[in-house]
Amino acid sequence: MKHLFQIFGLLVILFSCNSKSENPNLIADYHFEIKDSIQVDYLGNLSVFDFEPESGFYLGRNNSTEEHLLFDDQGKIHNRFIIQKDGPDAVSWVQGLGFLDGKITVMDSNKGILQFSNEGEIANRIELPEDYFFINGLNFPAARFGNELMYIRPERDGMDWSNLGELFKRVYQNPILEVYNPETGIIRNTMNFPPRTTYTDGNYYHWMFPSLIQVSDSEWLLYLMAERKYYVYKKVGDQLIYEKTVDLKINDAVNIQGGPIENLEVMYEGNRFNIFGKIEQIYSREQDILVVYTKGVDEEIVKQYDPENIVEWMTFINSIPRYMAVLDKNHQMLQKDIPVPLGIDFTSVCNSKGEIIVLKNQEYFGMEEDFTTFYKMNQVK
Template identity: 25%
Template structure:
């Protein structure tokens, strides 16, 4: 593992203030204050691999990284160490006795020898050579409506269980207003029994209880476990809801969030909703609680003019060029808030994927943003530190 010691002038170069420059820079000094907020790159791991890997989990204690390349005909699991070497690789998908069937979440490292796979065939525990150690079948299995296997979107452990997003139910008519009253947004998963405990509904104050219609999964939650609380953001809604971590998981408070140039879909009076909204609406992608701060990754959403341009008739090449421009214009951002919801920093992290934030052993890890114009035979992970400093005037 390469330890990076950044001299002060390099930190200033990498994380220069982006005030007045949308989508650029890595540091935000709030107007009228002398607080500088940025991510400092502390360590890096470079793994030689040609492809488009999805990092599933990182374990600083054992120095282990799990990643996969979800190709059409290949589902290899790769185990790497913190020196960047791939130690073993194997496949557990498909038709085989010890297969997980299909994954419903990212893989989760258990200790220095084993990891957990949550799949159609249950909770499967494997060692780092791919040998099956145990299997617990699911008590109430339903094919999920969606799944996302990417760094920062997996299960989070509390005691012997894991908290995870609800992946949809075929028993709910999501086109009806009643759906917003029926949904449970999170589940406790018990890998020892295979049982699932649904919890948390939209509170009365949520925009999803406003009597309006929303596009499917615009409410997909992001959550963090800290301080004996569950901190939840419901997709596009700019608010942090704070729930007790103990039954009956009572709503303790809500914290409004004011994000930079945030344009989100706040509902429709009828059920005819523009299908492009899932690409153009603002959305909160990830939330972490780091010390006394909330760190939120979000997509700001298109302006009205660019929403109209999105729906214009264009050739395939024009569409590709338009999307490339929009990706640069509306880069995903990081907002840092205090416990009252006051924004103390807002920036595009230099060279990092904002939504990939993963907290392990009180360390924050993020994936390096790939260069779309250059194919590389490696990828990198960074351990970063959140820096909140009083800047000299």
């Protein structure tokens, strides 16, 4: 295992040394380093969703069994439990998972915000005003916004499933976030849908999977599934106000193909082989902002693979290159198109040392181990 780790680290450095940009305006040369690894004595489909700096615990979940784990940097499992689907503490559908105020927190599809003890018992319930519906999963459960809580806005005022075109027209125009005051029970919206997005051309592009990244108490970033740009919002009073768009300007990327919003099936059928370039993760660190993205794959290449052949298709998917961009805290590009080694799956977690937590893809390496390995990746000049 030690030799494999050393070889993997060497590959990372070799990849980065070959990634010097020809753009004379870029002012730095970055490379990757694998600083360490976390070996968790756990057999299963384990991923990591959040990091709690005071305890030093990572929050992991088996996406197949919904078993949840708390483990540390040494890989020691401190707590494990399965969220109940029956009984008085049953959870309907976990929409978002993470830490809030140091507690394991989920956004439930019906029961609002639920907080758990480390032993898996519900310790706190924050009920939201009723008649809400989340179209899809969230990248976080909820966040503090002064004395209020904010989260990805659910749909309200009824859902007309007979006219999905009109539903998504509304989704592509409405604010991103809902804010709830637990003391007054009042809800309101903030973070207006950003201007000049892919989603504003009148076509259908799936659910946007909006992802929110906090940079500071006054600044938040938003990115959407179909794009290779992100949006900067600043806190002004009790609102998050759009400030600017940061476009990565990846010129050789494949764009998403939309379809007529009046006939969603046309888009699904016509774009089976549209693997488009997109942002996959953004990390806000003390000194910089890191963006992980793909450029997509030309449709003629994609058509050479059979999605019905799971082994063949996943081998192809795992071979798609990923890249890193580095920006300063003023959102000025320092370097982009830095290749990322294959065989790792990026999580959304960056710990308090600025180390990105990535999962070793055992399927890619063609091995089955009785433990799960996470690498700590850092990027330095």
